[in-house]
Amino acid sequence: MNSRQAQLKAIDRLLTIMDELREQCPWDKKQTMESLRHLTIEETYELGDAILDNDLEEVKKELGDLLLHIVFYARIGSETKDFDIADVAESISEKLISRHPHIYGDVEVADEEDVKRNWENLKLKEGKKSVLEGVPRSLPALVKANRIQDKVAGVGFDWEAPEQVWEKLEEELSEFQHEVKAGNKEKMEAEFGDVLFSMINYARFLDINPENALERTNKKFSKRFQYLESKAKSLNKDLKDMTLAEMDVFWEEAKRL
Known part of the structure; x- marks a missing residue:
């Protein structure tokens, strides 16, 4: 170096x-x-x-x-x-320096969570009116939801265990299904947002970055679909003329690669 x-x-x-x-x-x-x-x-x-x-x-x-x-x-x-x-x-x-008093001052911390809580509390003392002020308005919604949850957790507004978050997710899924059956588009969208927010929260408790997880799936899906396209082309076939069963054969091949 x-x-x-x-x-x-x-x-x-x-x-x-x-x-x-x-x-x-x-x-x-x-x-x-x-x-x-x-x-x-x-x-x-x-x-x-x-x-x-x-x-x-x-x-x-x-x-x-x-x-x-x-x-x-x-x-x-x-x-x-x-x-x-x-x-x-x-x-x-x-x-x-000001945000790390456990390094440059006399504050003691037990772990990473203590550091995060101190960080958010220090920002409030610096004049911020809300812990959410540091979340950019233009962030993509999924990333923003994750940052919002991180921020409020930093001041103690959080679930105590992953099981509680899972129960909340199940509750939101049930409410979403209810609105789907009722057919109210506006309420369906609202409940679907609650489902996504709860899933992101659950991912956080499992130490999974939801943005990274979804992008990995995007890449995986794209790679498999492009394999399907190449196989169809090698057979001089157009995807829109193939049955789902025919496409599924190549899709399963792609999953084994």
Whole structure:
């Protein structure tokens, strides 16, 4: 691994390149925080894909893309004299020190749960009116539900055991089925949301990340379906002309791969 000196030199090189691009490249000169925002979100998802694929070479590249965006935002901030990269680094350093009194102060913790509870309580003391203020509005609903549950659990609003969450899930499933039979679309949607929220909660108690779990299933399904498509093509058949029984033969083959 690189020495600290080499790491700092590499960061300094990136800052220099960013300065040069901002001053000389027509595209880079034109960018604003707003124009970069959607690109940053895209890069974050690409990093997430690389992590799920356990492709460490790709993880390295995607981290580089994200680091570029951080440097880019900091450069724009320096142009308006609001902040620069040093301010960004100092800000997160100060936050980490204040949020870890068990490391930098005299607070004692027993385990990870104590750390999480302290973290949420400290944020409230910093002026946040709600523990949910830290959950971005634009998060996808599944990720948001998981973060909401994490946040409220951090201040003690939580079930005591997985069995209780499972019972709640069964209750929500029963209520959903009742509305399905009643045929009220609006109530069906509301109860289905409750089912999903309870499933995400149960996954949290089992230490399963629901977003990762669902994305793994998406990838698995896509791989099997693409196998089905390739087999159909090799037989000069169109999927829409095949029976479910015919397709199921190839689907079962794909599951064994």
